[in-house]
Structure formats: C-alpha cells, structure tokens
Amino acid sequence: MVAPHAVYVKNRNWVDYSPSVAVSWAMKYICKVKKDCSDRLHSTSWLTATSYSIKVIYQNLCDQIPKVNWxxxxxxxxxxxxxxxxxxxxxxxxxxxxxxxxxxxxxxxxxxxxxxxxxxxxxxxxxxxxxxxxxxxxxxxxxxxxxxxxxxxxxxxxxxxxxxxxxxxxxxxxxxxxxxxxxxxxxxxxxxxxxxxxxxxxxxxxxxxxxxxxxxxxxxxxxx
Ligand SMILES: [Zn+2]
Structure with missing residues (x-):
C-alpha cells in the first residue's frame, strides 16, 4: 500500500508534501531537508526533474559558498x-x-x-x-x-x-x-x-x- 504522505513516487519525482504530525521523525527530517534545499536553490524545479543527481544538487548548493584561497x-x-x-x-x-x-x-x-x-x-x-x-x-x-x-x-x-x-x-x-x-x-x-x-x-x-x-x-x- 502506498502511504498518502509518500515523498518519493514510482516515476522518481519528489512530490510536494507537508508532513502531518503523525509521521515518523525520519519522514519529517526528509521533508525538512527537501524544503531547505528548495530554499537555498531558490527553486523547486529539482523536485520534478526527470533525472536526479546528488552530485549536481551538491554542486549547486556549494556554489553559494565562497571559495577559499588556502x-x-x-x-x-x-x-x-x-x-x-x-x-x-x-x-x-x-x-x-x-x-x-x-x-x-x-x-x-x-x-x-x-x-x-x-x-x-x-x-x-x-x-x-x-x-x-x-x-x-x-x-x-x-x-x-x-x-x-x-x-x-x-x-x-x-x-x-x-x-x-x-x-x-x-x-x-x-x-x-x-x-x-x-x-x-x-x-x-x-x-x-x-x-x-x-x-x-x-x-x-x-x-x-x-x-x-x-x-x-x-x-x-x-x-x-
Ligand atoms: Zn620560542
């Protein structure tokens, strides 16, 4: 049975989701990370992308950190x-x-x-x-x-x-x-x-x- 609050679906896209108070702490944490990523990227397009790459998301997040010279x-x-x-x-x-x-x-x-x-x-x-x-x-x-x-x-x-x-x-x-x-x-x-x-x-x-x-x-x- 697919839970009504699933955050990951068969077509590998993240769905828009706000957790209810009844879900586990792990699920709430996953949703919090999703929201934090969207906030930092100023976009939710990555949630509906046809392919997902942890590396690309990480690099996009890192771009906001100034490079150091040491x-x-x-x-x-x-x-x-x-x-x-x-x-x-x-x-x-x-x-x-x-x-x-x-x-x-x-x-x-x-x-x-x-x-x-x-x-x-x-x-x-x-x-x-x-x-x-x-x-x-x-x-x-x-x-x-x-x-x-x-x-x-x-x-x-x-x-x-x-x-x-x-x-x-x-x-x-x-x-x-x-x-x-x-x-x-x-x-x-x-x-x-x-x-x-x-x-x-x-x-x-x-x-x-x-x-x-x-x-x-x-x-x-x-x-x-
Ligand atoms: Zn000395």
Whole structure:
C-alpha cells in the first residue's frame, strides 16, 4: 500500500508534501531537508526533474559558498591527514598557544616552551623561535629552497608561485605541514614531558615522514 504522505513516487519525482504530525521523525527530517534545499536553490524545479543527481544538487548548493584561497595548501594527498588538521588550524590561527590560553584565563604562563624567552604566539612558535626557524630552514634546504618568509600563509603562497612543477609543490606543502606538526609536537613534549627534542632529531623525523608518505602514494599509484 502506498502511504498518502509518500515523498518519493514510482516515476522518481519528489512530490510536494507537508508532513502531518503523525509521521515518523525520519519522514519529517526528509521533508525538512527537501524544503531547505528548495530554499537555498531558490527553486523547486529539482523536485520534478526527470533525472536526479546528488552530485549536481551538491554542486549547486556549494556554489553559494565562497571559495577559499588556502584549500590547496591543506587538502593535499601527500600531506598526512593528522598534519592537514594541524596546518588548517595554524592557517586560521586557531591552535591553542600559551598566549591564547592566557587570554582565556587558562594559564598565567605565556612563555614559549621551546626557547623560554618570548611570548608563545603562533607567529613566534612556528617562525620566530630559534627552534622552529632552524627546523624550517633545514627542511626547506633539504628540498632545495631558501626562504626568509616569516609567516605560514606567505610562505605557502611563495611556494605556490615559485614551484613550477605540481609534484614538487605538493611535496613541499607536505613538508611544511609536517614541520608545523612536529614543531607543535615538540612544544607539547616540552610542556607535558619537560623534554625538548633536538632540532636534528625533529628534522630527521620530518624527512622520514614525508619520504615515507610520498613513496607510499607513488607505489599505490603504480599498483605495486
Ligand atoms: Zn620560542
């Protein structure tokens, strides 16, 4: 038996429908989504279209979202997923540095855990601190680059302009993301374990991690 409140009929068209109070929460939710889609698309023509594509509807909905200029820095398959999260937060200046925690009243100590001299802001932790400066320049030198950029976004933009080869660019993005992640990890070790890893050890970890990730993707692509 076809329910009088069916929202999907044999010819695969959505029918106009307002749920009664007696229908299930799932049915009410489906109707709410249908209404939300129509509102966002400013049209109900998709409900009576002869063919329906989730992809097309999704793309139409996404068109209303402004494109961001940092997506290729973060959503790079050569970058480890956990490193993507860290660099995404770093680009938005949302990592919980001591300076930020101090502003929230969580801690009284604002001093950088790696050098013990300056206030631990994102800018200091990733570019101005002696530890991170050395790590960053050693990693870039390993990849054949020299840069004095002291801001994550400007460094990544510089790489985007400077690298002509797409593969090289993605590997450098992965290395920068890994560097940010390892600096963050070293900072956490300094705070919670009272242990600061050496710069040489941190750089070695970054190199091994990036090499392993890149090789694993190349091997997967070649189907070995
Ligand atoms: Zn420092």
């Amino acid at each position: 997506h290729y820095f973060v959503w790079n398959r050569y970058t480890l997923p956990k490193n993507r999260v860290t660099i995404w937060l770093a680009l938005h200046d949302r990592l919980k540095t001591k300076e930020r925690l101090h502003r929230y009243g969580v801690t009284m100590d604002e001093t950088c855990a790696l050098c013990g001299h300056d206030t631990e802001t994102s800018a200091h932790l990733f570019f101005k601190c002696h530890f991170s400066k050395e790590c960053c320049s050693m990693v870039l030198a390993w990849l054949g680059f020299i840069s004095s950029r002291n801001n994550l976004f400007t460094l990544l933009k510089w790489i985007h302009r400077y690298c002509k080869n797409s593969f090289t660019m993605k590997v450098v993005y992965a290395a920068v993301a890994s560097t940010v992640y390892q600096i963050r990890k070293a900072r956490n070790l300094a705070i919670w374990e009272q242990f600061v890893p050496s710069i040489a050890c941190t750089v070695k970890t970054i190199q091994v991690t990036v090499k392993h990730r890149v090789m694993s993707i190349i091997v997967r692509n070649k189907g070995y």
